[in-house]
Amino acid sequence: MKSGFRQSMSWVHTWGGLVVGWILFFIFLTGTLGYFDTEIDRWMKPELSSANASLTQSLRVAEARLQQQAPGAKRWFISPPTNRDNPQLRIFWEMPGEDGKRGIIGNELLDSFTGEPVTARATGGGRALYEMHYALHYLPSTLAYWIVGICSMFMLVAIITGVIIHKKIFKDFFTFRPKKGQRSWLDMHNLLSVIALPFHLMITYSGLIFFVFTYMPLVITSSYGTGADAQEKFFDELFSETEKVQPANLPANLSSLSNMATMAETHWGSNQIRYIDISYPGDANTRVSIGRNLHSPLRASPEFIFNGATGELLNNKAALTSAPRAVRDVLLGLHEGLFADLGLRWLYFFSGLIGTAMIAAGLILWVTKRRPQQLSKSQGPDFGHRLVESLNIGMILGLPLAIAAYFWANRLLDVNFSARSEWEMHILFITLLVVAFYPFTRSRLVKQTFINTIQLSWIELLWILSFAYGFLPLLNTITTERSVFKSITTHDWLFISFDIIFFVTSVIAGLTARKMQKNLQQRVHPSVNSSNIKSISRQELTQ
Amino acid sequence: MLLALGLTYLSCLAFAISLKRHFHQLFSSHRLFRKHTFIFKSLGWILLALSINASVQLYGFATGLVVLCGLFSAAAFLIALLLPYSPRTIIGIGSSSLVLIFIWFI
Numbered sequence: 001m002k003s004g005f006r007q008s009m010s011w012v013h014t015w016g017g018l019v020v021g022w023i024l025f026f027i028f029l030t031g032t033l034g035y036f037d038t039e040i041d042r043w044m045k046p047e048l049s050s051a052n053a054s055l056t057q058s059l060r061v062a063e064a065r066l067q068q069q070a071p072g073a074k075r076w077f078i079s080p081p082t083n084r085d086n087p088q089l090r091i092f093w094e095m096p097g098e099d100g101k102r103g104i105i106g107n108e109l110l111d112s113f114t115g116e117p118v119t120a121r122a123t124g125g126g127r128a129l130y131e132m133h134y135a136l137h138y139l140p141s142t143l144a145y146w147i148v149g150i151c152s153m154f155m156l157v158a159i160i161t162g163v164i165i166h167k168k169i170f171k172d173f174f175t176f177r178p179k180k181g182q183r184s185w186l187d188m189h190n191l192l193s194v195i196a197l198p199f200h201l202m203i204t205y206s207g208l209i210f211f212v213f214t215y216m217p218l219v220i221t222s223s224y225g226t227g228a229d230a231q232e233k234f235f236d237e238l239f240s241e242t243e244k245v246q247p248a249n250l251p252a253n254l255s256s257l258s259n260m261a262t263m264a265e266t267h268w269g270s271n272q273i274r275y276i277d278i279s280y281p282g283d284a285n286t287r288v289s290i291g292r293n294l295h296s297p298l299r300a301s302p303e304f305i306f307n308g309a310t311g312e313l314l315n316n317k318a319a320l321t322s323a324p325r326a327v328r329d330v331l332l333g334l335h336e337g338l339f340a341d342l343g344l345r346w347l348y349f350f351s352g353l354i355g356t357a358m359i360a361a362g363l364i365l366w367v368t369k370r371r372p373q374q375l376s377k378s379q380g381p382d383f384g385h386r387l388v389e390s391l392n393i394g395m396i397l398g399l400p401l402a403i404a405a406y407f408w409a410n411r412l413l414d415v416n417f418s419a420r421s422e423w424e425m426h427i428l429f430i431t432l433l434v435v436a437f438y439p440f441t442r443s444r445l446v447k448q449t450f451i452n453t454i455q456l457s458w459i460e461l462l463w464i465l466s467f468a469y470g471f472l473p474l475l476n477t478i479t480t481e482r483s484v485f486k487s488i489t490t491h492d493w494l495f496i497s498f499d500i501i502f503f504v505t506s507v508i509a510g511l512t513a514r515k516m517q518k519n520l521q522q523r524v525h526p527s528v529n530s531s532n533i534k535s536i537s538r539q540e541l542t543q
Numbered sequence: 544m545l546l547a548l549g550l551t552y553l554s555c556l557a558f559a560i561s562l563k564r565h566f567h568q569l570f571s572s573h574r575l576f577r578k579h580t581f582i583f584k585s586l587g588w589i590l591l592a593l594s595i596n597a598s599v600q601l602y603g604f605a606t607g608l609v610v611l612c613g614l615f616s617a618a619a620f621l622i623a624l625l626l627p628y629s630p631r632t633i634i635g636i637g638s639s640s641l642v643l644i645f646i647w648f649i
Contacts, residue, residue, distance in 0.1 A: 174559045174623040195619040198612045296606055334609065343544045344606070347613025354616060 006165055013161040014366065018388070020151040021363045022395040027148060028359055029399055031133035031203075032352030033126065035337055035345055038085055040126025043498050044410045046480040047120045048088060050494070052081040053112040055265070055273065056258045058089050061115030063257055065108070066091055066281070074103060076278040078257075081112055082271045083293050085338065088118070122420040123410055129403070134210070137425060145211045155204045162193055169194060185365040192358035199351040200358070206335035209328060238325070248285035254278070255311035257288070263313065264290045264304050274301055284309050292319075297333030298326055360396045367392060371451070381450055389454050394436030397461045400505070404468035405431040411479045435461060455520050462513035470506035473499040546647050547597040547610065549640035552618040554590035556637050557583045559622055569630045 033040065042048065052058070062078045070076065070093035077092040089112040097103035108117045131137075136144040163169070173194060176187045193200065213220060217231075224230040257276060264273055277289040286308030291301035298319055305315040320326055333339060337348045367389050374381035381389075406428040413420050439457040443450070476499070477483035487495035559565040561583035566573075598614065599607035625633045 171562060174555075174562070174565055174619065174626060176623050176627055178627050191620070191623050195623070196612075196616040199616065296603070297609070330605075339606065344602075344610050344613065347610065347617065351613055351616055354620065 009161040010165045013158055013165055016154050016161070017158045017359075017362055018366055020154040021359055021366075022391055023147070023151045024155055025356060025359045025363070025395050026136075026399060027133045027151065028352060028356040029403075030129050032349060032356055033403070034130030034133060035340075035349045035352060037126035037130040038087060039494060039497075040129065041123075042087060042494055044123045044125045044407075045120035046476075046482050046495075048109075048118060050087065050492070052087075052089070055080055055082065055261060055271075058112040059257045059261060059276070061112065062089060062091050062110060063254070065110055065115045065117075066093060069093065069106065069108070070095060071282065072096070073281060074279065076281050078276040078278075080273055080276070082273055084342075086274075088112075121410075121415045124421045124425055128421070128425060129406075134207075137429070142214065145214045149208060149211055149215050152204055152207045156201075156208070159193075159197075159200055159204060163197070166190060166194070182365070182368045185361055185368050189358060189361040189365050192354050192361060196351045196354040196358075200355055202334055203352075203355065206331040209331050210335065245279060245285055245287050247280040247283045250284040251282060252284040252286070252309040254281050254286060254288075254308050255306075259311055260288055260290060260304070260306045264292070267304075268292050278308060281308065287314075289317075294333075294339040296339055297330045299329040299333040299336070299338070363388075363392050363396065375451060386450065390439045391436065393439055393454070393457050393461065394432070397458070397465060398432045398435030401435055401461065401465050401468060402428045402431040404465065404472070407472055408468070408475065411475050452520075455516065459513050459516050459520070462509050462516070466506045466510035466513060468506075469502045469509065472502040544598075544601060544610070544614075546644060547594050547601065548614050548618065549643050550590055550594035550597055551611065551614040552621070552640050553637060553644075554587050554594055555615070555618045555622050556633065557587035557590055559626070559633075561587060565626055568626050569634065 042050070053061075058080045059078065062080075066073070066076045066078075069091075072095070073093045074096040075092075075094040079086045079090040079092075081087055081089045089110045090107065091110060092105070092107040094105045095103035109120075110116065111118050128137075134145065134148050135141050136147065139147070166172075172187075172190060174191075176184070176191050178184050180187075208215070220231060220234045224234045257278075261273055261276065272293050274291045274293045277291070278286060279289075280286045288306040288308040290304045290306070292303070294301060296319075300319045302319045303315075303317040304313060305317060306312065307314055337345065340348055367385070370385060374385045406424055409424045409427040413423060417423070438461060439453055442457055443453040446453075448456070473484050476495075477485075482492065482495050484495075484499055486492070487499065560569060561580045563580075566579075594614070595607070595611055598610045601607065602610050621636075622633055
């Protein structure tokens with residue numbers, strides 16, 4: 001620790017940021033992709049059609065299917081295909097349980113025209129990517145929450161110390177000076193942090209609030225006592241949605257759902273129904289709650305509550321039920337961005353990418369700063385320095401490559417393979433692992449100076465990354481029926497956007513690789529000008 | 544949203560012009576006087592207020608501010624990246640957003 005306030009803050013920022021930097025990069029990138037989780041789901045299940053029937057037709061077939069699958073259920077839940085989060089008609093049911101235990105539950109995706117259940121290839125989809133950013137996939141969830149929580153805490157510390165050590169926040173607001181080595185990386189790191197500072201703060205802080213009851217279990221204990229029962233009681237009270245109705249145990253026919261839906265739509269406008277929740281269908285005391293789409297970060301919908309047997313409107317419940325809970329929910333809602341329309345969703349995505357790039361720039365800055373001194377050492381760079389250089393490659397290039405591999409696996413694994421969705425994930429992590437060891441293996445196979453190994457690893461992996469994303473549209477065209485040409489002619493914007501994003505990622509990776517290659521060649525042969533650089537063979541370079 | 548983006552962009556641009564380094568990147572032949580700094584800074588704040596107004600009108604107060612933060616990040620990022628490479632593009636985008644806003648009000 002150094003003396004002086006700014007120096008000590010700088011020390012905390014540098015080392016605190018470094019130790020959790022790679023995990024934070026992982027969390028930020030997978031979380032950012034989570035803003036388009038449903039869209040990625042749809043890309044990864046190309047069999048599902050995007051056409052949907054009218055609301056009346058959807059409700060009719062959903063009710064018929066529920067009647068067939070789950071008569072006498074405790075609860076039916078219909079999500080009509082009216083919003084971004086739910087592009088496909090979905091039904092859910094819960095049977096009555098015995099002795100206080102939860103009954104059997106089930107859910108199905110339905111064709112909204114015919115009511116036939118639709119099946120698609122087994123895949124984790126975008127959902128799995130999104131869940132990875134707090135559950136880290138292989139680990140038990142509580143352990144993962146703690147790891148993520150500690151890393152987020154470090155992130156919060158890094159943000160605050162970062163603001164303290166940044167000398168000229170306003171004067172250097174727009175400053176980026178390229179081609180100046182360390183200076184440029186610092187500029188880039190600062191720029192990416194400052195321009196999206198409100199986002200970084202919000203996302204980190206609210207991320208911590210998500211698992212606050214895991215991190216601070218004593219908060220519950222103080223009013224509810226210890227033990228699992230006390231916890232359960234607390235969550236029951238916190239999350240109980242509506243006052244519970246008891247069944248009358250008298251049979252009655254369910255009144256027309258589409259009439260109730262029409263009533264809700266006349267109030268809210270068309271395509272505004274998020275869900276229809278039916279408790280005790282077929283009973284005289286059945287209740288039907290119709291919830292509206294989300295329009296604000298408050299994670300609850302206003303609801304219309306009907307008497308399901310008569311179709312009479314009983315209650316018009318506002319979304320806001322408790323102010324303290326709303327404070328928490330708004331923070332979580334801001335984090336999730338479920339209320340965001342397409343424009344705001346892109347802004348969220350973009351801010352997330354800025355955060356991801358900021359972390360990457362910070363990690364690269366760490367090594368760039370220390371490289372000259374480390375390279376001048378007589379016995380070569382320290383083990384620690386080499387480790388950081390390799391881990392940087394392993395995560396900053398490894399994760400995007402691993403995600404590309406995940407997409408490739410989705411298209412290439414046999415549709416009938418039983419452990420399909422598990423293996424998609426295994427392939428993601430295997431790729432990540434292989435890339436993490438790439439510089440190490442490379443230096444064993446081809447003896448070179450340390451810095452050349454690192455630089456060439458960057459260049460080669462960037463080329464691989466470029467090809468991995470560049471060929472995805474082609475792979476999609478070959479293996480599915482939704483080819484590039486078909487997407488364009490049928491105005492299938494979802495698939496067109498994916499093709500464009502893959503292409504852009506590929507071009508960026510390719511251009512970066514080419515630029516790094518030129519820089520490296522200029523360093524090795526400073527006399528050669530850029531016009532005949534291509535004539536230098538790789539062999540020459542590696543000697 | 545395009546209107547709000549245009550206003551946010553112009554606000555960022557005004558702030559950038561008010562800073563000496565970026566003024567020289569944008570208009571290399573001219574000199575920046577202290578008086579100008581003040582004018583551009585005030586202009587930046589006024590435009591920022593207008594863009595807050597635009598996004599709040601579109602999305603309501605809470606969500607509008609969220610949208611504004613996102614727009615501001617995007618606009619500032621664009622300007623900061625273009626400054627060293629192509630200052631003329633910045634002015635180009637600025638003028639087209641001016642035209643866009645003008646048409647909007649008519």
